[in-house]
Amino acid sequence: MEQRLSLNKPVVRACITFLVCIIVFYTLLRTSIMRELVGQPLALAFAAVSGFVLNLLSLKATTSGTILQVEGFAARIDDVCTGIFVVAIYVSAVLAYPSRATEKLKGVLLGASVILSLNLIRVVSLMYIGRYFPSFFETAHLLIWQSLIIFAALLAWIYWTERFVGAPRH
Numbered sequence: 001m002e003q004r005l006s007l008n009k010p011v012v013r014a015c016i017t018f019l020v021c022i023i024v025f026y027t028l029l030r031t032s033i034m035r036e037l038v039g040q041p042l043a044l045a046f047a048a049v050s051g052f053v054l055n056l057l058s059l060k061a062t063t064s065g066t067i068l069q070v071e072g073f074a075a076r077i078d079d080v081c082t083g084i085f086v087v088a089i090y091v092s093a094v095l096a097y098p099s100r101a102t103e104k105l106k107g108v109l110l111g112a113s114v115i116l117s118l119n120l121i122r123v124v125s126l127m128y129i130g131r132y133f134p135s136f137f138e139t140a141h142l143l144i145w146q147s148l149i150i151f152a153a154l155l156a157w158i159y160w161t162e163r164f165v166g167a168p169r170h
Contacts, residue, residue, distance in 0.1 A: 039079030083119035
């Protein structure tokens, strides 16, 4: 029996939807208007909130725009550092999954909250690492934390599909 690739199959539809959403979100987030309206304000917020948290944790932090500085170490928070692209991938997965609009909304709120909260912990911890273990900063920043954020997004998506989504409808 010959099996053909058909757009009527839920898995094929989900994969295509996922890919299209990722391309659309990435393209939109890279435009100058979205960087100005979303990326830059989010980066400013991350710098300010991270500075506030670092000060609460007794590490003297100052911010100047998106530059976050602690005793002898400084880093610039840009739109990529905010987790917004991981949120976009997560939202693409939620939108692609066969579920009701209310379930999708719960999924988007859950995942975005988890990813952005964990990303705040990431920024704060990276400032500590930069201050006390500067030779480890790049490894922690580019390998360890990015992997953890992506893994957390995957776990949030799995949790959402198991906890909030009813049986898929074909």
